[in-house]
């Protein structure tokens with residue numbers, strides 16, 4: 134069992150932080166790697182990236198958005214509760230290099246995934262421009278931490294309640310024109326990563342994206358997480374999760390992410406019913 | 413009179429669930445012999461002086477001896493005779509390809525009706541599980557040596573069991589949340605009840621094996637680090653866990669699964685049980701590509717999940733099908749359709765990326781190829797398309813590079829399998845042994861166990877005397 138030592142709701146009931154006791158994983162994990170978590174014997178195996186690790190305390194931190202039955206179940210776990218299973222670190226670590234000017238772009242809970250990578254990029258001696266996007270101020274997680282790490286910090290929101298009104302791509306456009314980056318890291322919803330990759334392509338700027346296909350084992354055994362990258366089929370759990378944004382087939386990825394939409398909707402409705410019926 | 417004689421000579425069939433009943437449930441298909449049936453079948457063995465059956469068994473189970481024990485009602489003794497050579501008889505009795513091993517060489521096979529060695533082996537193991545006194549085998553005094561076993565399939569389980577009995581301190585690492593390897597995530601409940609594997613693992617734990625699940629060696633800890641943590645020897649039995657695809661158009665459509673994914677969702681993650689959250693495409697018209705045990709398991713699982721039609725598409729003819737006879741026979745009885753000499757060319761989907769149809773080509777058999785099997789060659793102009801909303805690819809498994817790529821001292825062959833000494837399982841890295849599918853490529857349970865036993869003997873020798 135893997136005990137939750139700290140729980141925090143970063144956005145009321147929709148974005149949750151769990152700090153979990155897992156010393157072996159905490160010692161070994163590197164930025165960009167992820168975990169697979171399972172709350173109960175009968176639960177699904179859900180991949181989540183480590184937003185932070187503390188080798189000394191022996192803990193790992195995940196930040197997740199509640200989107201379906203399993204993440205709702207995770208969100209219901211309190212401090213002192215435990216996950217039945219935790220597997221990690223999985224996936225390849227980010228290749229951290231000194232590229233010069235690095236632009237880190239995060240959208241939604243992608244910001245949590247971006248956080249350790251941005252920190253490592255900064256530590257490697259890069260000049261960091263960070264662009265964050267969220268629906269509104271309430272949804273911009275880790276804002277202070279990300280602002281502290283950045284040399285230039287450009288928050289964007291749909292309603293203008295934090296930073297400028299607009300999308301991350303609006304901010305990126307200006308950066309591309311005025312202060313050409315040497316590298317871009319973009320992590321967030323698939324349409325966002327796709328749009329960013331399309332924008333940097335004409336400039337030939339190396340653009341790293343982090344993919345989140347549906348996974349089971351996370352060890353390259355099932356092939357469920359396969360994505361087309363260039364003309365090759367890759368397994369995101371072992372060959373990724375980060376890939377060259379200019380080579381990824383984002384449309385294929387979006388389709389595969391919807392594979393269980395109907396099943397998941399029924400599961401979520403059942404789950405809500407039961408939650409509402411509970412005393 | 414003659415009728416009676418003939419009856420006496422024929423092998424006693426195993427009672428089974430009726431095909432039209434079992435295709436709707438996940439309960440085990442063969443029901444097992446009663447004590448009386450076991451004694452009757454055992455009495456057919458003529459106790460050969462030079463038993464060929466034993467030659468056919470990769471681990472040389474003393475077959476006539478244990479069969480004699482059954483015939484003479486000495487069940488508790490019989491199972492102990494098997495254990496000397498085979499630690500997992502409840503599993504092997506069920507899944508060994510007996511027709512090409514022990515039973516294939518039985519002297520009575522010449523007359524078409526070999527002794528049902530597998531059924532009898534299974535009988536004793538089940539008898540022990542239900543009636544045994546639960547006493548554990550004798551354990552040697554502690555040697556103070558620490559052994560890490562990576563992977564809990566039949567190879568790893570055998571090594572762990574053998575070495576813990578020899579007095580070593582054994583830790584078994586498993587990547588998944590449950591131990592058992594293919595026995596748990598691959599072979600379905602209706603063929604190998606999971607309770608059997610669980611009880612074998614519990615025995616190991618009672619003997620003192622320290623089981624550590626959820627640990628991917630090569631990621632959570634490297635082989636080198638295991639030595640730094642104080643382990644004196646390491647066994648690698650990580651199996652053949654890399655799914656092969658066909659690399660034809662449409663393979664990434666929703667509804668196309670590797671057999672590994674499909675069976676893992678069904679077995680390990682129990683998609684068939686409403687209590688579990690695992691989602692799965694159910695499939696009305698299912699096509700399974702391949703002709704081995706894996707293909708049969710996937711096809712029969714799809715039937716039980718509620719498919720209307722399930723077709724096995726295999727590019728060679730029935731003769732070349734590598735599945736156990738019993739499996740293809742059971743599949744056919746349950747209503748799985750065999751489309752032999754047929755090969756898929758592409759999958760087609762709708763605008764949402766969901767699989768809708770598959771287009772195949774007919775094949776005919778040409779000249780024998782390197783494997784000695786006649787090579788299938790396409791028949792010109794024979795393309796045809798059929799409805800298909802679930803396709804399962806069961807065309808083989810390669811070596812998973814996750815662990816081996818993290819440890820350059822372990823030499824691989826050109827297929828990515830570990831280069832290990834066939835006699836003792838030693839790898840090119842000092843203190844590291846390997847066995848099972850990661851060495852041989854996808855093979856059988858009994859071969860993985862046999863490799864485990866050889867490695868365990870060699871590891872014991874090393875721990876007591878040196879490399």
Ligand SMILES: Cc1cc2nc3c(=O)[nH]c(=O)nc-3n(C[C@H](O)[C@H](O)[C@H](O)COP(=O)(O)OP(=O)(O)OC[C@H]3O[C@@H](n4cnc5c(N)ncnc54)[C@H](O)[C@@H]3O)c2cc1C
Pocket residue numbers: 167177179180181182183195196197198199200201202203204205242245246344345346347348374390391392393394397398401
């Ligand atoms: C390597 C990796 C790292 C990830 N890191 C994070 C993270 O740090 N924080 C975070 O909030 N999420 C992360 N995700 C996504 C997270 O795993 C999914 O949100 C989660 O599996 C949804 O489970 P659910 O049962 O709650 O929702 P479901 O009921 O499974 O699905 C709800 C909806 O989400 C879609 N969906 C299903 N699976 C996924 C998936 N794997 N990714 C995206 N959408 C999915 C479904 O199509 C459905 O429409 C990561 C995914 C991967 C593969």
Ligand SMILES: Cc1cc2nc3c(=O)[nH]c(=O)nc-3n(C[C@H](O)[C@H](O)[C@H](O)COP(=O)(O)OP(=O)(O)OC[C@H]3O[C@@H](n4cnc5c(N)ncnc54)[C@H](O)[C@@H]3O)c2cc1C
Pocket residue numbers: 352507508509562563564565566567568585586587588591592593594595598599627628629630649650651652653675705706709736812814815847848849850854855856857858860
């Ligand atoms: C569907 C199916 C049906 C089959 N039917 C039959 C049959 O009827 N008869 C027969 O004889 N054979 C059958 N086989 C083949 C047989 O199951 C295998 O040959 C046998 O299980 C191989 O044993 P193993 O111990 O080498 O590996 P496996 O059983 O594959 O076990 C390997 C274990 O190692 C774990 N692992 C992998 N990587 C790591 C890592 N890095 N760190 C930690 N753990 C790791 C895996 O999760 C797994 O649990 C079948 C196989 C399949 C897939």
Ligand code: SF4
Pocket residue numbers: 468469470471472473475498504505508510513514515529530533858
């Ligand atoms: S282990 Fe397998 S091959 Fe050997 S006797 Fe038993 S069933 Fe036959």
Ligand code: SF4
Pocket residue numbers: 456457458459460463464465466475476517518519520527529
């Ligand atoms: S070959 Fe057949 S008859 Fe002879 S000992 Fe073996 S099982 Fe008995």
Ligand code: FES
Pocket residue numbers: 347348349350351352353354355356357358359368369370371
């Ligand atoms: S999750 Fe199974 S291969 Fe990637």
